[in-house]
Amino acid sequence: MTFALNLARNLAWAAVAAALAALPAAPATAQETARETAQDTRAIAVRILPRPEVAGETFTLGEVAEFDGFDVPAIAELAKLALGRSPAPGRSLPLSELFLRSKLAGHPRAADVRIEAPKGAAVTRAGQTVKAAETEQRVMAFALKESKLLEEDMKQEVLASVPDIHLPLGALEWEVALLGKHLAPGGDRTYQVIARVDGKEAWRGMVRLRQKVYQTVVQAVRPIRRDQIIGPEDVAPVRRVAPPGREGGWLKAPRQAVGKLAKRPIGADEVLTESSLHSPMAVAEGGRVTLVFETDALRMAVPGVAMTAAQAGQFIPVRNLQSGRIVHGVVMAEGTVRVN
Numbered sequence: 001m002t003f004a005l006n007l008a009r010n011l012a013w014a015a016v017a018a019a020l021a022a023l024p025a026a027p028a029t030a031q032e033t034a035r036e037t038a039q040d041t042r043a044i045a046v047r048i049l050p051r052p053e054v055a056g057e058t059f060t061l062g063e064v065a066e067f068d069g070f071d072v073p074a075i076a077e078l079a080k081l082a083l084g085r086s087p088a089p090g091r092s093l094p095l096s097e098l099f100l101r102s103k104l105a106g107h108p109r110a111a112d113v114r115i116e117a118p119k120g121a122a123v124t125r126a127g128q129t130v131k132a133a134e135t136e137q138r139v140m141a142f143a144l145k146e147s148k149l150l151e152e153d154m155k156q157e158v159l160a161s162v163p164d165i166h167l168p169l170g171a172l173e174w175e176v177a178l179l180g181k182h183l184a185p186g187g188d189r190t191y192q193v194i195a196r197v198d199g200k201e202a203w204r205g206m207v208r209l210r211q212k213v214y215q216t217v218v219q220a221v222r223p224i225r226r227d228q229i230i231g232p233e234d235v236a237p238v239r240r241v242a243p244p245g246r247e248g249g250w251l252k253a254p255r256q257a258v259g260k261l262a263k264r265p266i267g268a269d270e271v272l273t274e275s276s277l278h279s280p281m282a283v284a285e286g287g288r289v290t291l292v293f294e295t296d297a298l299r300m301a302v303p304g305v306a307m308t309a310a311q312a313g314q315f316i317p318v319r320n321l322q323s324g325r326i327v328h329g330v331v332m333a334e335g336t337v338r339v340n
Contacts, residue, residue: 044069044078044109048095048117055126055169059086061103064095064123074109081107089127090166096121128172130165130195139191139207142176147185149213154185159208170198179206186213186242213242217271218251224266229280230257240271249273278311282331285309289337291318291329304337 045068052064062079069075083103087093097117104110140156147154175194182189188210195203219238224230235254242250251257251272260277283289283306291304307317310331318337319326329339 041070042074042109042112043114044071044075044112045114045116046078046100048100048115048121050118050121051124052095053124053126054086057086057168059083059123061100071112074112078107078109078113086125087123088166089125089168090129092122092124094120094122126169128167128169130167130172132162132164135162135165135193135205136207138174139176139193140209143178143189143191143209143211146178147211147213149185153214155212155214157210159188159210162205162207165195165203165205167195167202168197172197173199184213184242186211214239215242215250216252218254218257220266220268220270220272223268224262226263226265227261230260230262230277232258235272238271249275251277280311281309282312282334283310283316283337287335289318289335291320291327292332292336292338293340294338295340306337 046061047066047068049064049066054063059082060079061081061083064083067075067079081103083100095117097115100115100117101110104113107113136158143156144151144154173196175196177192179190179192188208191207191209193203193205193207194201216237217240218235219240220234221236222234224234228234232254235257237254240250251274257272257277260279263276263278266272266276285306285308287306287309289304289306291302293300303321304318304327305321307319307326310316312331312333314331315328316331316337317326317328318339327339329337332338
């Protein structure tokens with residue numbers, strides 16, 4: 001009988017519990033509802049863009065994210081939040097929830113912000129890229145202009161590769177300058193290159209060039225003896241690379257050599273220089289000359305004897321055969337000496 005009473009009692013309690021469970025839940029209090037509504041009103045969702053692009057040297061939260069929320073003034077304030085320096089032009093900086101939380105630390109609305117940062121999100125600095133080939137061509141054009149040579153007279157090559165240059169957006173200006181002093185083109189040169197954007201220096205670098213300068217020079221086509229008078233058949237013009245850093249003193253046209261004497265033996269294919277030749281003697285030592293004294297109204301000519309051999313243009317002593325006196329004059333042409 002005791003078992004039956006307990007069973008009946010348990011069944012009764014079970015029925016009561018089931019009835020209570022079937023009843024609708026009691027409505028929330030007005031205070032709880034107001035608190036939940038206030039929390040929803042203060043909440044701000046910050047969604048980071050996958051690949052935002054900025055232009056300035058620094059960037060803000062508003063440039064890399066979208067916002068959701070009811071508190072418009074708070075959203076406007078958060079949009080101005082500085083996130084730091086932008087990456088270099090053309091480069092990227094990762095954007096993570098941890099990074100943004102560190103920037104929000106201490107902000108009065110930090111607890112109300114929910115951050116959504118997609119995987120791999122990164123901010124990129126907008127800019128303009130100058131290819132390495134453009135920089136090299138700019139420097140070579142400057143070097144050619146400064147040399148005052150024709151393009152076919154100077155060959156240039158870059159000794160070291162130049163990287164692509166990533167610059168901010170804006171008006172671009174270039175400055176190229178040769179470093180060091182060089183008396184003549186040719187050889188290895190170093191140029192400094194400066195890029196300015198909107199008048200502000202944005203990049204500085206060095207470009208090294210190797211320059212080969214070609215000249216038309218006079219070359220012997222056959223061996224030439226010492227003191228031999230050079231004729232047109234003895235020389236010919238050829239193209240040669242000039243010695244780096246100096247002119248070489250090479251003759252540049254056959255007419256500069258024809259009629260002159262070789263100071264020393266000259267081998268076939270040897271390039272003739274000014275120092276390897278000299279002009280024939282206009283007068284010989286002890287040779288008869290004509291002394292000429294000339295003004296606008298008067299011209300006098302008397303015989304004389306050269307006291308030394310000389311070329312045209314040299315100043316020599318001459319004995320006046322009429323007076324016996326020694327005078328000095330300039331050799332003007334073969335057998336003529338001007339004494340005034």
